[in-house]
Amino acid sequence: MTVGLEHYLFLGALLFVCGALCMATKRNAIGVLIGVELVLNGASINLIAFSHYNPAFEIEGMIFTLFVIVLAAGEAAVALAIVLNFYNNHTTVDVDTAEELKG
Amino acid sequence: MQEILFWVIALLTSVSAIATVVTQNIVRAATWLLFALAGTSGIFFLLGADLVGAIQLLVYVGGTLVLVVFGVMLTAQGPFINMKTSGAEYAVSTIVGATLMTVLVLAALSLRKPADEQYTLSEEYRLGVPLAEGSGTLGDPRHPLVKYAPKERLIKLKLEREEVKRSFKEKIEKATSEETQAELIEERDRALGRLAYEDRMHTLAAYAPTDRLVKLTPQRLKVVRDYKKKIEDAPSAEAKAELAEERDLALRRVTNREAATSPYTMAIGQGLLGRPVGPAHVEVVDGVRKVTRTHYLFPFEIVSVHLLVVLIGAAYLARAKRRKTQSPLIAGGPEARP
Numbered sequence: 001m002t003v004g005l006e007h008y009l010f011l012g013a014l015l016f017v018c019g020a021l022c023m024a025t026k027r028n029a030i031g032v033l034i035g036v037e038l039v040l041n042g043a044s045i046n047l048i049a050f051s052h053y054n055p056a057f058e059i060e061g062m063i064f065t066l067f068v069i070v071l072a073a074g075e076a077a078v079a080l081a082i083v084l085n086f087y088n089n090h091t092t093v094d095v096d097t098a099e100e101l102k103g
Numbered sequence: 104m105q106e107i108l109f110w111v112i113a114l115l116t117s118v119s120a121i122a123t124v125v126t127q128n129i130v131r132a133a134t135w136l137l138f139a140l141a142g143t144s145g146i147f148f149l150l151g152a153d154l155v156g157a158i159q160l161l162v163y164v165g166g167t168l169v170l171v172v173f174g175v176m177l178t179a180q181g182p183f184i185n186m187k188t189s190g191a192e193y194a195v196s197t198i199v200g201a202t203l204m205t206v207l208v209l210a211a212l213s214l215r216k217p218a219d220e221q222y223t224l225s226e227e228y229r230l231g232v233p234l235a236e237g238s239g240t241l242g243d244p245r246h247p248l249v250k251y252a253p254k255e256r257l258i259k260l261k262l263e264r265e266e267v268k269r270s271f272k273e274k275i276e277k278a279t280s281e282e283t284q285a286e287l288i289e290e291r292d293r294a295l296g297r298l299a300y301e302d303r304m305h306t307l308a309a310y311a312p313t314d315r316l317v318k319l320t321p322q323r324l325k326v327v328r329d330y331k332k333k334i335e336d337a338p339s340a341e342a343k344a345e346l347a348e349e350r351d352l353a354l355r356r357v358t359n360r361e362a363a364t365s366p367y368t369m370a371i372g373q374g375l376l377g378r379p380v381g382p383a384h385v386e387v388v389d390g391v392r393k394v395t396r397t398h399y400l401f402p403f404e405i406v407s408v409h410l411l412v413v414l415i416g417a418a419y420l421a422r423a424k425r426r427k428t429q430s431p432l433i434a435g436g437p438e439a440r441p
Contacts, residue, residue, distance in 0.1 A: 003109045006211050011113050011146065013207035015139070018120035021200045025193060027186040028129045030174045034136050037167065038120055041143045044159070052150040065147075065155045069162050076167045080174040093178045094186065 008049035015042030029083045029093045033076060040072045109149055116142030127185050133168070133175045134415065140164050141411065160407045164414075172418050260298070267294050326353045 051061020
């Protein structure tokens with residue numbers, strides 16, 4: 001069975017759905033963060049797959065993926081800082097009980 | 104080879120992603136995420152995006168994930184390691200997830216049809232050889248590369264075309280018999296086709312990624328020429344369609360053979376296993392020609408795997424140590440703290 005564009009898109013879709021479910025079901029704030037990482041990875045796979053199969057978007061796909069990777073790094077750092085601060089103030093990382101950010 | 108690698112890596116990635124969602128333990132979720140991210144970078148390597156795959160490993164797996172694991176280790180204490188989600192929540196999110204997945208898969212499946220209609224490339228472009236004038240080249244606005252073409256080239260191409268047409272127009276008008284006229288017209292079409300072919304090759308060479316540049320070898324031309332005659336001589340439309348199909352198959356065989364022997368196109372997935380891939384560079388050192396290859400991928404993988412092992416080891420050690428000397432403050436959960 002030849003591997004085509006669709007197969008990569010399916011994989012990206014699976015990662016995206018897993019990430020969305022992770023964001024929805026995890027009660028741990030870091031679990032939510034992990035879900036965001038999965039969603040971003042699914043999007044990156046889509047971008048790279050399209051850049052591979054459509055030569056007109058070769059550069060765009062790769063550049064956007066680089067942006068996604070770097071933005072994810074920044075987002076993870078900031079979100080973790082918020083989570084740790086929240087943990088220091090409330091001694092919990094449960095997003096269901098998080099109603100106020102200021103302790 | 105590339106296909107087997109794809110299935111292996113896709114399986115690893117999707118199993119890790121699903122396990123990340125299913126597991127209740129946050130430390131395990133972070134570890135599964137690690138494998139999912141590494142698998143994604145493997146997919147990038149398979150797709151020929153070496154640089155992006157390398158940066159994915161460096162920044163994502165080496166940097167972002169370390170941050171996440173840090174967060175897990177700093178907060179995963181007592182009740183926060185395993186946080187149960189209620190069954191109803193799971194049921195609802197499964198339905199939502201299945202729906203979302205269906206929508207995305209349907210979108211991916213329907214992708215091909217409209218794209219084909221929109222970008223239906225001419226016979227010439229599809230077959231990779233000139234059959235008619237002007238199509239499938241920069242003269243064709245549907246050409247996917249046309250937006251990258253510099254204006255000067257388009258103008259030059261147009262002038263060259265007009266020049267050929269003008270020179271033949273006089274000859275055709277002066278032609279004595281109908282036979283010579285037809286011959287001249289054929290010759291003109293061939294000249295125009297040659298122009299289009301040269302232009303296409305130039306465009307591909309200049310703008311197409313080197314690894315996907317399908318070589319229009321003499322074999323390919325030969326197949327098309329052979330079948331062109333056969334198709335013209337075919338008695339019925341059905342026979343013609345059959346012959347055209349046969350020709351496409353033969354062309355695909357030629358392409359496959361080319362791809363299998365090409366140093367870059369098919370071999371790219373094998374870079375994962377340490378086979379030297381990449382365009383060969385010819386360098387002249389002291390008057391001696393030397394062929395060098397860029398195969399940094401395998402050492403890079405070894406370093407990355409080493410990094411991963413260290414990461415897993417560090418996470419394990421930190422957890423094991425904490426279990427022994429658990430703070431009495433935290434043992435009773437968050438309520439026990441002042």
